[in-house]
Amino acid sequence: MIDVVIVGGGLAGAASAYFLAKEGVEVLLLEREDLNTKASGSNAGSIHAQIPHAPFVENGEAWARGFAPTIPIMMEGIALWRAMEAELGVALDVSTPGGLLVARTDDEMRAVVRKAEIERAHGLPVEILGRDDLRRLAPYVSDAMIGGAFCPIEGKANPLLATPAFAQAAERLGARIQRFVAVAGIKRERVGFTLATTAGLVRARRIVNAAGAEATVVASMAGVALALEAHPIQVTVTEPVAPLVRHLLYSAGDRLSLKQAPVGSLLIGGGWPARCDARGRLSVSPRSLAANLAVAEKVVPGVAQARVVRTWPALVNGTADWRPILGEPPGVPGFYMAIFPWMGFTAGPIAARLVTDMILGRESGIDVSAFAPGAEAA
Known part of the structure; x- marks a missing residue:
């Protein structure tokens, strides 16, 4: 049985593999195509911290106040971006003018x-x-x-460089990455999960859902509904x-x-x-x-x-509220979400680190309890 299986080979998935492997956790990442071929590698590379203005105008101040608690996460995420070039030993074209x-x-x-x-x-x-x-x-x-x-x-970073850099660093630390392997089903067991994949059955104690735009499909396999x-x-x-x-x-x-x-x-x-x-x-x-x-x-x-x-x-x-979905849904322990709607490039690395902290049972310094699956905006 593998300790953690990550579903999704974009930025959040690759960064999760890196941070978990760095802590000595046994990790297998499954990606149904190649790494970084979806939104993580196709976006414009913006690193945001401000409340997005268009939805603020469209939805009003109540919407903005519901989204605003994500600001500390994004600020911490930007600090992480600034540190990652030195940590990974790879230029990521990070610039924060x-x-x-x-x-x-x-x-x-x-x-x-x-x-x-x-x-x-x-x-x-x-x-x-x-x-x-x-x-x-x-x-x-x-x-x-x-x-x-x-x-x-x-500021900005290079979306063509970031995910491969995290993936390569994760593999150097012992993480396994299987490309062109799709997950077709997830069965909850007494202990952990069994994943039916195009490469056979995989047993895992825990799963990280980092499937981006397809996270709803992956969640539904585990009996979890997402408004994504x-x-x-x-x-x-x-x-x-x-x-x-x-x-x-x-x-x-x-x-x-x-x-x-x-x-x-x-x-x-x-x-x-x-x-x-x-x-x-x-x-x-x-x-x-x-x-x-x-x-x-x-x-x-x-x-x-x-x-x-x-x-x-x-x-x-x-999602309509733009708020992240981080952690375990009620009633499905061991199934972790690492999803930050709309802001996935900015927040992919920090979302991965926060979920890693949850898996390891340690404090992260950022209160993300309000962003647990099923939590409502205050």
Whole structure:
């Protein structure tokens, strides 16, 4: 019987394998395709800490106050990102120049200020900027922007490098990783679980569900219901251009994440929907692409000079409240969730470390009891 089987070979799964193997736990990771082929390797690499502005505007302050307790987790997650390059001995292109949310109208600015008040109450450093402050900090932003909010700890990392780095480090520590092995069923036993896989039966004392957008399917095999949905979104990258965007940039007027990679390419996203047909096949939405680029150019006019190289779709997991799902569901001991909807790249490593602490029965320094499966937002 294996001590811990991890289902899912994305960032949360690979990081879980690493942190558990580091503690001497016997680990087997199962991935039905190859590692890092889903959302963990297809996102834009943003590292967030602020409450996302679009759902704040759409859902209001009550929603934001329910989400805000995740801020300490994300702050700890960013500190972990900063430490992991040295720990893993691999460059991950981690950079935290700060996140900048810009506003064009007085109404947008008032919303920015209200959100910042909630963020500050949960310990997040956020500075409100007037027009002159914005010009000094980000002269590349359009003169039409009247102000914004700046969070100095946000930034980016490379999604093509992170998951493989954790996986390779886990294997060096003795973890086993089986690619192209799908889990078809999970049976709860008197002690532990039996997993039916395409490579045969596997017995495990404990399971970590780190299956991302397919976590609902994996959970249902163990008799656990999750209110988790897969959402098709898309990201665009341009040709390399001269240094332009210095921060992780957002717009208070519409969905946008904009940043510049070390090689000079601009990465443009923000959660715009991609297409998904009845068979689950993803494709790019030209309408979303045009709208996303229009928002980016409105905020940073210099973006218009960069030619688009590629746009690609991906499935991400999401919930209405955006809150993480961490730990054991009621009545199913030993079955652990490592899920952070929408923020999986930012929070993948910290979610993995928190679940590792739960498995080992030790205190993590962060109270995550409110995020246990089945827990309700206060």
